[in-house]
Amino acid sequence: MPGTVIIGSQWGDEGKGKVTDFYGETADLVVRYQGGNNAGHTVVVGDRKMKFHLLPSGIMRAKHVFIGAGVVIDPRVLKKELENLEKIGKEVHLTIDPRAHIIFPWHNLEDGAQENEHGGEKIGTTGRGIGPAYADKCYRTGIRFEDLINEKRLKQKVEKVYPFKKKLLEKTFGVKIKETADEIFNQYNELGKEFLQYVGDVSLEVNEALDSGKNVMFEGAQGTFLDNDFGTYPYVTSSHPISGGVATGVGMAINKISRIIGIVKAYTTRVGEGPFPTELTGRVGDDLREKGQEYGTTTGRPRRVGWLDIPLLRTSMRLNGFTEIALTKLDVLSGFEKLKVAISYSHSGKTFDYFPYSMRSVEKAQVQYREFEGFTLSGKEKKFKDLPKSAQNYIKFIEEKMGVPIKLVSLGPERSQTILVD
Numbered sequence: 131m132p133g134t135v136i137i138g139s140q141w142g143d144e145g146k147g148k149v150t151d152f153y154g155e156t157a158d159l160v161v162r163y164q165g166g167n168n169a170g171h172t173v174v175v176g177d178r179k180m181k182f183h184l185l186p187s188g189i190m191r192a193k194h195v196f197i198g199a200g201v202v203i204d205p206r207v208l209k210k211e212l213e214n215l216e217k218i219g220k221e222v223h224l225t226i227d228p229r230a231h232i233i234f235p236w237h238n239l240e241d242g243a244q245e246n247e248h249g250g251e252k253i254g255t256t257g258r259g260i261g262p263a264y265a266d267k268c269y270r271t272g273i274r275f276e277d278l279i280n281e282k283r284l285k286q287k288v289e290k291v292y293p294f295k296k297k298l299l300e301k302t303f304g305v306k307i308k309e310t311a312d313e314i315f316n317q318y319n320e321l322g323k324e325f326l327q328y329v330g331d332v333s334l335e336v337n338e339a340l341d342s343g344k345n346v347m348f349e350g351a352q353g354t355f356l357d358n359d360f361g362t363y364p365y366v367t368s369s370h371p372i373s374g375g376v377a378t379g380v381g382m383a384i385n386k387i388s389r390i391i392g393i394v395k396a397y398t399t400r401v402g403e404g405p406f407p408t409e410l411t412g413r414v415g416d417d418l419r420e421k422g423q424e425y426g427t428t429t430g431r432p433r434r435v436g437w438l439d440i441p442l443l444r445t446s447m448r449l450n451g452f453t454e455i456a457l458t459k460l461d462v463l464s465g466f467e468k469l470k471v472a473i474s475y476s477h478s479g480k481t482f483d484y485f486p487y488s489m490r491s492v493e494k495a496q497v498q499y500r501e502f503e504g505f506t507l508s509g510k511e512k513k514f515k516d517l518p519k520s521a522q523n524y525i526k527f528i529e530e531k532m533g534v535p536i537k538l539v540s541l542g543p544e545r546s547q548t549i550l551v552d
């Protein structure tokens with residue numbers, strides 16, 4: 131059975147955790163392919179709210195979860211998340227690819243120091259060391275999971291990298307690294323011993339599972355416009371959240387994926403800096419933020435909020451090839467008298483119905499909106515036809531503009547607050 135991918139179509143925080151959990155029930159395997167603990171997925175199961183940053187959120191349902199080569203792993207965070215699962219008696223079947231790169235304390239310090247260097251032009255990273263860990267991978271000086279679980283290799287690598295990082299941090303950024311090389315080695319070596327049980331060739335195992343007809347789900351983190359190449363560079367993350375990232379992040383061929391679910395939040399949000407054409411900065415924006423509880427799962431930062439953006443979504447469709455859409459947080463729009471949706475941008479006499487490649491155009495663009503009647507939900511809607519007509523129109527408009535069916539509408543964090551559209 132070919133694999134299913136879950137992708138954030140906007141700037142992340144679209145509610146992928148809930149959708150992965152929803153579909154994860156039927157998945158044999160759930161696989162993460164990029165990012166690290168910059169992600170924040172919330173899954174509500176009964177009265178229990180679980181937050182995941184590094185482990186795939188599908189862990190609550192799937193039989194077996196995988197962390198692919200394209201992920202960067204902070205073992206200190208992995209330990210905490212595994213302990214939290216142990217506390218609730220959840221059995222974990224986890225496999226980690228030996229090729230995945232490891233986040234060390236110097237990466238966290240570099241992340242913060244780089245941001246300070248940017249002065250007024252910060253990226254607004256999560257501060258989790260993600261960018262520096264990926265940079266070391268590209269420099270070919272990174273330390274991988276296969277090194278973490280091998281005492282001798284870990285010692286050699288830490289001894290080699292530490293003096294360089296210390297010099298860089300102290301001399302360039304004036305930042306002191308408080309741990310000694312031995313302290314870091316000892317801490318990471320302990321973690322490596324603990325995690326040895328999880329090592330396995332994720333590329334091989336996932337390909338075998340796909341070939342033998344297993345149901346495999348690939349769980350994206352962040353969102354399309356945080357993609358390092360196709361997002362709003364430089365205000366992006368350092369990995370590839372788009373669907374093409376699955377092949378390189380896991381080690382598999384693109385023709386093994388047949389279902390690509392785009393998660394579209396019914397409005398738009400982004401955390402951190404960077405262009406955001408439909409951003410709402412006044413009272414409507416504040417109301418949306420409060421109703422949608424738009425505060426970062428990882429950093430607690432208030433998210434920037436704005437109207438739904440069709441040019442952005444059409445571009446997302448082009449970059450990802452969605453085969454269906456899951457529309458989330460429609461309930462948050464309930465009670466607004468009027469809703470707006472961006473339908474095009476214009477700049478220098480040109481009109482765009484897609485997201486321009488030039489960030490200058492995006493920043494300077496005028497946005498053309500279409501207004502929709504608002505709607506009020508009762509909370510009892512179980513089927514598409516139970517939704518108010520104006521909500522149905524809003525959904526159909528998105529479907530028509532994206533050219534792909536909306537198969538799921540989420541009206542709240544609970545599994546029961548989900549409408550499957552025939």
Ligand code: IMP
Pocket residue numbers: 141142143168169170253254255256257258259260261351352353356365366367368401402403
């Ligand atoms: P980094 O991934 O920590 O380097 O942060 C780079 C940019 O991506 C910042 O704007 C972050 O706020 C954003 N970002 C990273 N992870 C997430 C996420 O899971 N959801 C939303 N934004 C994110």
